[in-house]
Amino acid sequence: MLRRIVSALVLVPLTLGLVLFAPAALYLAALGVVGSLCLHEYFQMMRKIGLGGQPWFGHAGFWFLLIGFQTSIPATLWSVLALLAAFLVAMGQKDPIRDRVLGLAANLLGVFYLALCLHSAYAIRFDFGGKAGRDWTLLLLVVIWVGDTAALFIGRRFGRTPFASRLSPKKTNEGAVGGLLAGVLAALLLHFFVFTDIPLEQAVAASLLIGIFGQLGDLAESMLKRAAEVKESSYLIPGHGGVLDRVDSLLFAFPVLFSYLHLVA
Secondary structure (H helix, E strand, O other), X not given: OHHHHHHHHHHHHHHHHHHHHOOHHHHHHHHHHHHHHHHHHHHHHXXXXXXXXXXXXXXXXXXXXXXXXXXXXXXXXXXXXXXHHHHHHHHOOOOOHHHHHHHXXXXXXXXXXXXXXXXXXXXXXXXXXXXXXXXXXXXXXXXXXXXXXXXXXXHXXXXXXXXXXXXXXXXXXXXXXXXXXXXXHHHHHHHXXXXXXXXXXXXXHHHHHHHHHHHHHHHHHHHHHHHHOOOOOOOOEOOOEOHHHHXXXXXXXXXXXXXXXXXXX
């Protein structure tokens, strides 16, 4: 527990500092570093599953999309180019055809999983204006962090009913509901005392979406870990596991908030 607290005391201020003060280029670079670390852990799990893949292509494809999505060229074109490149890489391998296709699947899942979700994080921060982007990003982070913490403690104290036992045996319905409600409460407090420019109904609706998809993102990574038969994606962060373990709840929350803001902004 002490190592977990110490790691949080380092990572939380660093994250908040980037959101509050980092210029666009540095923010994008930081997201890229996070994505590369997550991809490293992802391909380690793929190897344990037996899918293989080509990590070098995964990292190159991830950066290709992350940077390309920020240009004026349509994102569809970048995505198609990455898809074609993945097929060409698979065709050029000397492995049996079945192994090539499995590697292709592993490559594409990793590239698009990280690139699409982290691109959304960048877009939330900078596509809706400096202040609004900062406020929405901070609200998302607080909702996820508070929800995750509340779900952990409520699940341990009151959890009785399994939530998704085959994917994550320790999660319970009580913890999931408690975490969701705690995230909404955190959003309400932020609305009334900090981010008063965010309309109340938007704060509530967004926090519900963030909370729901945050839990789905956690389950998605749990599914990968169960398939790989590992407890953590790595042990890079003392007391917390891997980088992917720390951002899994954020990954699905970013694109759903980005989509929501496009509808209401």
